[in-house]
Amino acid sequence: MAAHRTLGCALGLISVAPIVVLAASSARAADLAANSVTESRAPTTVEMITVTANKRAQSIQKVAASISAVSGATIKEQRLQTYTDLQNAVAGLVAIPGPADFSGINMRGTYTGIDDSPGVDEPSSVYIDELATFGHVDRDEKLFDIDRVEVLRGPQGTAFGKNTIGGVISIHTKAPSFTRDLELEATGGSYGLGEFQGLVTGPLSDRVAAKLTGYYHRQDGYVYDPTLGGTIGAQRTFGVRGQVLANVTDKFKVLAGADYLQDDSDSPPMTYLGDGSFVASTSPFYPALNYPTFGVPNDPDRTLQNVNFRSSHKDFNAFVHAALDLDFATLASITGYRLNKSTSEKSELGDPVNFFDSLFIANDWEVTEELRLVSPDDQKFTWLAGVYLSTSHEERTTILPDSPPSLGLSFLGSGPQYDIATIDAKSASGFAEIGYKFTDWLKLVLGGRYTYDHKSGSVVEEGGLQGGVDGAVLVAPQNGSWSAFTPKATLEFTPTRDTLFYATYSQGYVGGGFEGTGPGAATFAADIAGLQVPFKTERATNYEIGAKTSWFDNRLTANIDLYREDITNLQVVINGLLPGTSIATTFATNAGRTRSQGLDLEIHAVPAPWLHLGATYSYSDDKYLTTDAAGFAGNYLPFTPKNALNLSAEGQWRYDWGTLSAGGDITFRSKVWSSSANGNASFSGPFFYDVPAVHDRTGINGLVNASVNFQTANGRWGLRLWGRNLTDTRFGTPTEGYGALAGGLFGYTGSYYTLMQWNPPRTFGATVTYHLR
Numbered sequence: 001m002a003a004h005r006t007l008g009c010a011l012g013l014i015s016v017a018p019i020v021v022l023a024a025s026s027a028r029a030a031d032l033a034a035n036s037v038t039e040s041r042a043p044t045t046v047e048m049i050t051v052t053a054n055k056r057a058q059s060i061q062k063v064a065a066s067i068s069a070v071s072g073a074t075i076k077e078q079r080l081q082t083y084t085d086l087q088n089a090v091a092g093l094v095a096i097p098g099p100a101d102f103s104g105i106n107m108r109g110t111y112t113g114i115d116d117s118p119g120v121d122e123p124s125s126v127y128i129d130e131l132a133t134f135g136h137v138d139r140d141e142k143l144f145d146i147d148r149v150e151v152l153r154g155p156q157g158t159a160f161g162k163n164t165i166g167g168v169i170s171i172h173t174k175a176p177s178f179t180r181d182l183e184l185e186a187t188g189g190s191y192g193l194g195e196f197q198g199l200v201t202g203p204l205s206d207r208v209a210a211k212l213t214g215y216y217h218r219q220d221g222y223v224y225d226p227t228l229g230g231t232i233g234a235q236r237t238f239g240v241r242g243q244v245l246a247n248v249t250d251k252f253k254v255l256a257g258a259d260y261l262q263d264d265s266d267s268p269p270m271t272y273l274g275d276g277s278f279v280a281s282t283s284p285f286y287p288a289l290n291y292p293t294f295g296v297p298n299d300p301d302r303t304l305q306n307v308n309f310r311s312s313h314k315d316f317n318a319f320v321h322a323a324l325d326l327d328f329a330t331l332a333s334i335t336g337y338r339l340n341k342s343t344s345e346k347s348e349l350g351d352p353v354n355f356f357d358s359l360f361i362a363n364d365w366e367v368t369e370e371l372r373l374v375s376p377d378d379q380k381f382t383w384l385a386g387v388y389l390s391t392s393h394e395e396r397t398t399i400l401p402d403s404p405p406s407l408g409l410s411f412l413g414s415g416p417q418y419d420i421a422t423i424d425a426k427s428a429s430g431f432a433e434i435g436y437k438f439t440d441w442l443k444l445v446l447g448g449r450y451t452y453d454h455k456s457g458s459v460v461e462e463g464g465l466q467g468g469v470d471g472a473v474l475v476a477p478q479n480g481s482w483s484a485f486t487p488k489a490t491l492e493f494t495p496t497r498d499t500l501f502y503a504t505y506s507q508g509y510v511g512g513g514f515e516g517t518g519p520g521a522a523t524f525a526a527d528i529a530g531l532q533v534p535f536k537t538e539r540a541t542n543y544e545i546g547a548k549t550s551w552f553d554n555r556l557t558a559n560i561d562l563y564r565e566d567i568t569n570l571q572v573v574i575n576g577l578l579p580g581t582s583i584a585t586t587f588a589t590n591a592g593r594t595r596s597q598g599l600d601l602e603i604h605a606v607p608a609p610w611l612h613l614g615a616t617y618s619y620s621d622d623k624y625l626t627t628d629a630a631g632f633a634g635n636y637l638p639f640t641p642k643n644a645l646n647l648s649a650e651g652q653w654r655y656d657w658g659t660l661s662a663g664g665d666i667t668f669r670s671k672v673w674s675s676s677a678n679g680n681a682s683f684s685g686p687f688f689y690d691v692p693a694v695h696d697r698t699g700i701n702g703l704v705n706a707s708v709n710f711q712t713a714n715g716r717w718g719l720r721l722w723g724r725n726l727t728d729t730r731f732g733t734p735t736e737g738y739g740a741l742a743g744g745l746f747g748y749t750g751s752y753y754t755l756m757q758w759n760p761p762r763t764f765g766a767t768v769t770y771h772l773r
Contacts, residue, residue, distance in 0.1 A: 045554035046604045046612075051150050053170070055159055055332075055384060056377045061548050064445075064492045064502035066092075066153040066561035066600050068616070072146040072174065077650075077707060078665065079722055081143050081217075083126075083169070084759070088646050088667045088703070090151045091600040091618040093169075096639050097268070097733055097757045107153050108565050109596040109622030109637040110166035110540075117516030117588070118364070118394030119423030119455045123508075123538065123571075124166035125156075129173055129257065130370075131319055131336035132162050134394070137362040138315065138340045141261065144197055145213040145241055147174045153600060154542050154563060155508030157486045158431045158447035161334075161370050161388045165508035165540040165567065175255065176211035176245040177201045182772040189722075189765020191231075192220035207247045215239040222761055223269040225303050232308040235265040251325035258318040267309040267346045268757055273298055273694050273732070276750020300730050300758035307357070309345035329383075334370040359399040366392035382435040384447075388428070395422045396516050421516030423457035423478070433488070443492040452483040453511040459531050461517075474524060476531035484509040484537060498550040510538035510571065515588055536569040536590045556605045564597040572632075572676055591676075592626035594637060612650045612663075619643055624676070635678045639733075641670040641699075658713045664706030671699035674734035691752045694734055703729040703759075718769040725762045732756035 048059045049069040060069050068090045070080065080086050083095040083105060096104040096111060104111045110123035122135045133141065143149070153167040160168055180202035187195035195218070201211040221233030243257035316339040324331045342362040372386030400417040433447035456479040462472070488506040495501075512534045544563035551558070569590040598620040605613040622637040650663030673679070677689040707722035735755045 044606050044609045046550075046557050046606055048554075049148055051148070052172075053150055053152055053159065054377075055372065055374050058377065061550060061557060061559075062500065064490050064500060064546070064548075065504070066544065066546060066563065068093075068151045068600075068602060070149045070151075072148060075143050075146050075149070077663070077709065077720070078648075078705060079707070079724060083141075086143070086149065086151075086169075087644075088665065088705075089616065091602055091616040091644065091646075092153050092167075092598075092620070093151055094639055094641065094644075094672075104639070105166070105169065106639045107151075107166035108563070108598075109594070109620060109640040110567070110570075111639055117423075117514060118396050118421050118457065119392075119425045120513045120571075120588075121162070121453075121510045123164060123510055124168065125160070125162050125164050126169045126171070127160065128171045128259075128317060129319060130161075130170075130321070130334050131317060131338060131368065132160075132366075132390075133338065134340050134364050134366070137313075137342045137364070137396075138338075141171070141315070142215060142217065142237060142239060143171070144215040144239065145173050145199060147172045153561070154504075154544060154565065155486065155488070155506045155540055157449040157451075157506070157508060158433045158488050159384070161368060161390070162427075163429070163449060163451050163484075163486060163509045165510055165538060165565075173241060173243075173257075173259075174199070174201075174211065174213075176209040176243050178203045178209045180773060182770075184770045185767060187765055187767040189219075190763040191222050192218070193763070193765055194218050195767075204244075209245045211241075211243045211245075213241045221266060221269070223271065223301050223303055225269065225305060225308070227304050227306045228308060232303070232305075233266050233269050235263075237261070237263045237265065253323050255321040256319065258316070260317075261313070261315045263311070263313040265311055267311040267344055269303045270305055270347050271300060271303050271756050271758060272753055273697065273734075273756055274750055274753030275693065276753070300732065300756070301761065305347045307345075307347065309347065309357070311344035311346075312342065314341045315339070329373050329375045332370075332372050332374065334368075336366075336368045338364075338366050338368075340364045357400075359397075361395075361397040361399075363395045363397075364393065366390060380437045382445075383433065385430075385432040387430050390425075390427045392425045393422075394425070395420070397421075398517070418462055419517050420460045421457065422459075423455050423514070425453065425455045427451065427453045427511075441494045443494075445488075445490040445492070447488040448485060449488075450483070450485045451509060451511070452481070454481045455479070455511075455513065457514070459514075459516060472524075474527055476528040478514040478532055478534075480512055480514065480534045482512045482537045484539065498554075500548040501546070502548075503545045504542070506542045508540040508542065512537045513571075513588075535571055535588050538567065538569050538571050538590070540565050540567045542566075555607070557603070559602045561600045563599070564595065567594045567596065568592070570594045591624055591632065594622070594624050596620065596622040596637070596640075598622075610652050612652070614648055616646045617644065632676045632678075635676060635680070636673055638673045638676055641672050644669045656713065659709075659711040661709045661711075662707070664704060666705075667700050667703045669700035669731075671695055674698065690734065691754075694732075694752070694754045694756075697730075697732045697756070698734070700731050701729060702727055703731075716771055718767075718771070720767040720769070721765075722767065723762070723764045725760065728762040730758055730761065732758045 048061055049071055050057050051060050051063060051067065051069050053063050053065060053067055060067060070086065070089050074089065078089065080089060084097060087093045087095045092107055094106040096106060105124045105126065107124045120135060126133045128141065150170040151167065155165055156168045157163045183199040185197040187193065196216045199211065199213045201209065203209050215238065217235060217237040219235045221231040223231060223233045225232050239259065239261040241257065241259035243255060246254045248254060319334065319336040322333045340362065344360045345357060347357050368390040370386060370388045372384065375383045398419045429449055429451040431449040433445055435443055435445040437443045458478060459476045461474045486507040486509050490502055490504045493501040514534050515531055542563065542565045544561055546561035548559045549557065571588060572591050573588050598618060601617040603615045607613065620640050620642055622640045624632040624635050624637065626633055645668045646665055648663065648665030650661060652659060652661040673690050673695065675689050679690045679692065679695060704726040705724050706726060707720055709718065709720045711718045733756065735757050
C-alpha cells in the first residue's frame with residue numbers, strides 16, 4: 001500500500017502540467033497511428049484519418065455521415081482499452097457494463113436492456129476486421145494492435161453485414177507490412193498492474209507479408225472483501241493475433257488472419273447502494289441475509305460476498321479477405337468464422353451467506369460470407385452492391401444451485417434448477433447503393449437492403465416449480481421468420497473543398513426473437529405459450545442533417561450532426577409483474593413508439609504547431625411516446641445521458657534528444673436512468689425503478705485522465721507516465737434493483753437496495769516501449 005501511495009504521489013506531480021493545459025483549453029488531439037493511412041498535411045494542420053465506412057478509402061471529412069474515428073496512437077496514448085474507455089472519446093456512445101455475463105452498447109437510445117437470450121439481435125453492432133461479433137456475451141474484446149476504430153451513428157444497412165438501428169463500432173487492426181518492424185511494450189502500475197504487448201511484422205517474400213501480435217494483462221482487484229480478508233475482482237487476459245497478406249498479382253490480394261482471446265478474470269464483485277438492513281425474523285431465508293447495515297456495501301470498493309467467483313471468456317476469430325481489381329470496380333469476398341465460449345459465476349445477492357449463486361454459460365459460433373462489388377469513388381456515377389449470408393448456433397445455460405427448503409428457498413423449488421436455451425439462426429440479405437453527381441458540388445445517393453431472418457430452437461427448464469410441480473421439466477420448441485426492406489437516401493452538397501453539407505433519410509431493422517427463460521406461469525401450457533410467442537421486429541426511421549467543415553487551412557475542423565430517429569416496437573426488457581399475473585419476473589416485450597433526437601458535435605484544432613485541441617459533445621432527448629405493453633409513455637429511455645462532453649488537449653515539444661508531449665482529457669456526463677420505469681414506482685409496481693439516491697450516482701462529474709510521454713530522437717525508446725481518473729470520480733451502473741416490496745420479500749427494513757457496477761478508482765502507471773524498424 002505504501003508503494004502504491006509513493007507511486008501515486010510521484011506520478012500525480014508529473015501529471016500537473018497536462019491538467020493545467022486542460023483547464024486552459026477544451027480539446028482532444030487527433031492523433032494517427034503509425035500504420036494508419038493519412039492525407040498529406042503541413043505540421044500545423046489537423047490530421048485527417050482515412051476511413052472505410054463506405055467500403056472505400058476516404059478522408060473522414062468527406063464521408064456524409066455522423067462518424068467519429070479514433071486512431072491507434074490515440075488509443076495507446078489515452079489508454080483506451082475497453083468500450084467503456086472509448087465512450088469518453090466518441091460523442092453519442094455509451095458503454096454499459098454488465099454483472100459478469102453480458103454488457104451493452106447504446107447509441108441513440110437503442111439499448112433498453114434486451115436480455116441475453118440466444119439469437120437476440122443487437123440494435124448496435126461491433127465489427128472486428130469487418131466481422132460482426134455476438135451480442136451481450138461477446139463484449140470483452142481488448143483494444144490492442146489497433147490501427148483505428150470507426151464509430152458510425154444511426155442505421156447502417158447498405159454497407160455493413162448486419163442491419164442496425166443505433167450504429168456500428170468498426171474495429172480495424174494493424175495490417176501486415178512489407179517493412180520490417182518490431183514493437184515491444186511493457187506497463188506497470190496501480191493494484192499490481194502488469195501488461196505486455198508485442199508486434200512483429202515484415203515480408204516473407206516479395207509478395208507476402210506477415211504479422212504476429214501478442215497481449216497479456218493482469219491486475220489485482222480493488223474491491224476489498226472483509227469476509228474473505230482480501231481484495232477481489234482481479235483481471236487476467238491473454239490474446240494473440242496473426243495475419244498474412246499476399247499480393248497474388250498486382251490486381252488480386254488476399255488477407256487471412258486469426259486471433260484468440262482468453263479472459264479468466266474474477267467476476268465483478270456485487271456491491272450495493274441501500275438505506276436499510278435485513279432482519280432475520282422477517283426474512284423467508286434461513287440463514288437470513290446478513291448485512292447488518294448498508295454502511296459497508298455503500299462503499300464502491302467494499303463487498304461482503306464470501307466467494308470470489310470467476311468469469312471466463314474465450315473468443316476465436318478467423319477470416320479471409322480477398323479483393324480483385326476489375327478496373328471498373330473491386331470485387332471483395334469476406335469469409336469469417338467466430339467462436340465464443342463464456343462461463344461466469346456470480347453471487348446474485350453478494351451476501352456472506354452463500355446460498356443464492358448462479359452459473360451462466362454461453363456457447364456460440366457463426367459462419368458468415370459477404371460478397372460485394374464497389375465502384376471507384378472518383379467518378380460521376382458510383383455504386384455498391386452486395387449480399388450477406390450468415391448461419392449461427394447460440395446456446396445459453398443458466399444454473400441455480402441446490403436450494404432445499406431448509407434454506408428458506410422453497411418458493412423457488414427444491415434441488416438444482418437449470419435453463420438451457422438454444423437457437424439456430426440463418427440470415428440472408430442483399431444491399432445496394434447508387435450515387436450520381438449532378439455537378440461537382442451536388443450528389444444524390446440512393447440505397448436499400450432486403451433482409452430475411454429465420455430462427456428455430458428450444459428452451460428446456462427444470463425446477464422453479466414449473467406448472468406448480470417441483471422438479472418438473474418443461475420443453476418449449478421455438479420457430480419464427482422475419483423480413484424487411486430498409487431504404488436510404490442521402491443528398492450531399494459541397495460548395496467548397498472544405499465544406500460538406502448532407503441530409504439523410506434511412507430506415508433500420510432488428511429481427512424478432514424469443515425469450516430464453518420461462519416466466520414461471522401457473523401452468524405448463526401458459527409457460528410454453530409464453531416462450532413460443534416471439535417479440536416483434538424493431539423498425540426505425542431516421543432523419544438527419546449534418547455539416548463537415550475545415551477552417552484556416554485545416555487548422556480547425558468542426559463537424560455537427562442533428563438527427564431524429566423514430567422507432568416502432570422497440571425491444572425492451574421489463575423487470576416487474578408479468579402482465580395479467582402477480583408473478584414478479586424479467587421478460588422481453590415491445591414498446592409502441594419511441595423517439596431519439598439530438599445532436600453530435602466534434603471539434604479539432606491546432607492553434608499552434610505544438611498544441612492540439614479537441615472536443616466532443618452529444619445531446620440526447622430520447623423518450624417513450626405511447627402507452628403500450630411496456631407502459632412507459634413519457635419516460636426517458638434508459639442509459640441515455642442528456643449531455644455528454646469530453647475536452648482534451650496535447651502539447652508536443654521537440655528537442656535534440658527527442659520529443660516530450662503532455663496531454664489529458666476530462667469527461668462530464670449527465671445522470672442516466674437504469675430502468676425504463678425511471679424513478680416512478682407506479683410504472684413497475686414497485687419493483688426495479690430508480691430511486692434518487694441511485695440515480696444521483698450515475699453521472700460523471702469531471703473524470704480526468706492525463707499522461708506525459710518521452711521519446712528518443714531515433715524513435716526507438718519511449719516512456720509514458722499516465723494517470724487514469726485522477727480526480728477519483730466514482731459513478732455506477734445499476735444492474736438490478738428492488739423497490740419497497742423487497743422489504744417484505746427479503747426481510748429488508750429500508751425502502752430500496754440496488755446492485756451497482758462501479759467504475760475503477762484512481763490509478764497510475766508507467767509504460768516503456770521499444771520500436772525497431
